[in-house]
Amino acid sequence: MFxxxxxxxxxxxxxxxxxxxxxxxxxxxxxxxxxxxGRHTWMTSANIVDLGGVIGVAIAILIAIAAVxxxxxxxxxDERGGHIYTLSLPIDRRRYASYRLAGSFLxxxxxxxxxxxxxxAAGAILDxxxxxxxxxxxxxxxxxxxxxxxxxxxxAFRLGAWDRCGKTLFAALLxxxxxxxxxxxxxxxxxxxxxxxGRLLIAPGGPLxxxxxxxxxxxx
Amino acid sequence: xSHAIRLQQLSYRAGRDFALRAxxxxxxxxxxxxxxxxxxxxxTTTIRLIMGMLASDDGTIDVLGHRIPEHVVSALARxxxxxxxxxxxxxLTVEETLRQHSAFYPTWSxxxxxxxxxxxxxxxxxxxxxxxxxxxxxxxxxxxxxxRPELLILDEPTDGLDPVVRRDVLAAxxxxxxxTRATVFIxxxxxxxxxxxxxxxxxxxxxxxxxxxPMSEFRAGIxxxxxxxxxxxxxxxxxxxxxRRPVLGQEEEWVVCDWRPDMRxxxxxxxxxxxxxxxxxxxxxxxxxELLRTSRGEVSLAxxxxxxxxx
Numbered sequence: 360m361f362x363x364x365x366x367x368x369x370x371x372x373x374x375x376x377x378x379x380x381x382x383x384x385x386x387x388x389x390x391x392x393x394x395x396x397g398r399h400t401w402m403t404s405a406n407i408v409d410l411g412g413v414i415g416v417a418i419a420i421l422i423a424i425a426a427v428x429x430x431x432x433x434x435x436x437d438e439r440g441g442h443i444y445t446l447s448l449p450i451d452r453r454r455y456a457s458y459r460l461a462g463s464f465l466x467x468x469x470x471x472x473x474x475x476x477x478x479x480a481a482g483a484i485l486d487x488x489x490x491x492x493x494x495x496x497x498x499x500x501x502x503x504x505x506x507x508x509x510x511x512x513x514x515a516f517r518l519g520a521w522d523r524c525g526k527t528l529f530a531a532l533l534x535x536x537x538x539x540x541x542x543x544x545x546x547x548x549x550x551x552x553x554x555x556x557g558r559l560l561i562a563p564g565g566p567l568x569x570x571x572x573x574x575x576x577x578x579x
Numbered sequence: 580x581s582h583a584i585r586l587q588q589l590s591y592r593a594g595r596d597f598a599l600r601a602x603x604x605x606x607x608x609x610x611x612x613x614x615x616x617x618x619x620x621x622x623t624t625t626i627r628l629i630m631g632m633l634a635s636d637d638g639t640i641d642v643l644g645h646r647i648p649e650h651v652v653s654a655l656a657r658x659x660x661x662x663x664x665x666x667x668x669x670x671l672t673v674e675e676t677l678r679q680h681s682a683f684y685p686t687w688s689x690x691x692x693x694x695x696x697x698x699x700x701x702x703x704x705x706x707x708x709x710x711x712x713x714x715x716x717x718x719x720x721x722x723x724x725x726x727r728p729e730l731l732i733l734d735e736p737t738d739g740l741d742p743v744v745r746r747d748v749l750a751a752x753x754x755x756x757x758x759t760r761a762t763v764f765i766x767x768x769x770x771x772x773x774x775x776x777x778x779x780x781x782x783x784x785x786x787x788x789x790x791x792x793p794m795s796e797f798r799a800g801i802x803x804x805x806x807x808x809x810x811x812x813x814x815x816x817x818x819x820x821x822x823r824r825p826v827l828g829q830e831e832e833w834v835v836c837d838w839r840p841d842m843r844x845x846x847x848x849x850x851x852x853x854x855x856x857x858x859x860x861x862x863x864x865x866x867x868x869e870l871l872r873t874s875r876g877e878v879s880l881a882x883x884x885x886x887x888x889x890x
Contacts, residue, residue, distance in 0.1 A: 363682030371670040436668055443666040446632045448683045449656035 383473035475499030589638035613777035659723030669708025713744035
């Protein structure tokens with residue numbers, strides 16, 4: 360069953376996947392012409408490291424978009440048919456959902472393999488000190504974990520009842536509104552807890568920690 | 580008698596305007612059961628409850644001996660289902676759809692699938708999303724039949740199909756039933772179609788079952804009588820008068836149910852003022868319409884006779 364589901368998932372995602380695979384492989388390679396040119400002109404080692412950071416951020420954005428896009432594509436196919444086909448199949452719903460999730464994880468893994476391949480190729484092409492070449496695989500692994508995390512988050516939202524999703528989103532928007540309105544309305548109001556919550560969310564080990572912090576293809 | 584589907588006191592509410600109320604339904608094993616009802620009567624909702632797609636508010640559902648929704652997976656493995664609208668993945672080809680579907684059913688017959696695909700003229704490389712309505716209907720029927728089900732649940736399977744496709748689809752069902760003695764539960768408002776196929780009929784109206792009986796009894800029991808009458812007391816008759824309509828002079832047309840041929844004698848007891856002129860068979864559609872009109876109270880059984888000149 361899983362193979363059949365994965366095959367179907369690949370068929371309806373393949374055009375999108377080809378784009379993400381291409382982008383995942385290409386983004387690390389973009390550093391090659393830039394660094395090569397830079398070495399003969401204005402680029403310093405610090406600039407090269409910064410460029411690696413920019414590439415890393417681009418990869419973070421790519422994997423987040425890929426994870427959400429795969430999730431949307433994955434379930435919109437079922438939603439179009441009102442989930443009737445899925446519900447008529449003789450398979451436990453939880454099992455079906457976990458197979459779908461596993462299939463999506465595999466697709467995200469493919470994008471990360473492309474990122475790793477692109478990073479390794481870029482590292483091989485560039486004439487850089489060995490200390491600057493340590494990150495392609497680590498970056499791809501981090502992208503993998505971040506991709507899985509973002510996808511799981513989106514999947515949980517989609518799988519949950521709409522009213523629950525609505526309440527969660529409403530609470531998030533309310534917090535943002537409070538952060539914006541409260542200081543304007545009451546200058547003395549204490550809103551220091553809001554940035555603290557934000558920091559806790561994105562701190563290493565926090566629930567959104569994997570998405571924050573330093574993404575870098577080339578680093579020291 | 581064993582039952583392929585049995586609903587007892589099933590209730591389900593969807594919003595403020597629609598509810599299934601204390602629905603009792605029993606589909607005998609091996610029967611072809613026509614589930615009739617006007618649009619919006621609750622046929623599709625009932626089917627979705629049977630398939631475990633919706634959760635009932637009250638009552639019990641048993642399908643092929645499995646309690647729903649607790650054992651829905653075991654039941655679904657033995658059911659071939661054709662929904663009222665195309666529900667398949669539009670990006671897959673016919674061949675890919677067959678392969679995908681077959682993975683879920685251990686009873687899948689590749690030989691039957693190939694035979695039906697050929698019979699229905701479905702191209703293997705055609706995209707499901709680009710199939711015509713007729714082709715999509717054939718594909719859904721193919722998928723339902725190729726799993727070799729013990730129970731076929733068909734929700735308006737021929738609605739909107741042209742006569743040629745409709746005939747192909749119905750022929751495939753009939754062939755399958757003749758071969759396997761499977762139970763068929765077919766929902767439709769196309770009454771003529773049901774009349775040809777079904778041996779049991781259930782009529783649903785506004786979420787209530789208003790009739791459930793063998794087709795032969797349904798057809799034999801509902802008649803149109805042409806009567807010359809002058810205010811007879813219909814309550815004293817041994818059959819039920821569902822509607823009365825004045826026609827010519829003192830003549831009326833009565834639609835009656837629970838009719839038996841020996842009931843002609845009941846007219847003798849009413850005296851010379853009431854004469855039974857003729858007894859006509861009604862086709863299923865006419866019977867169905869009369870049943871719905873009676874159920875909805877559009878026809879007052881106690882209404883006094885209205886003379887043609889007064890009407």
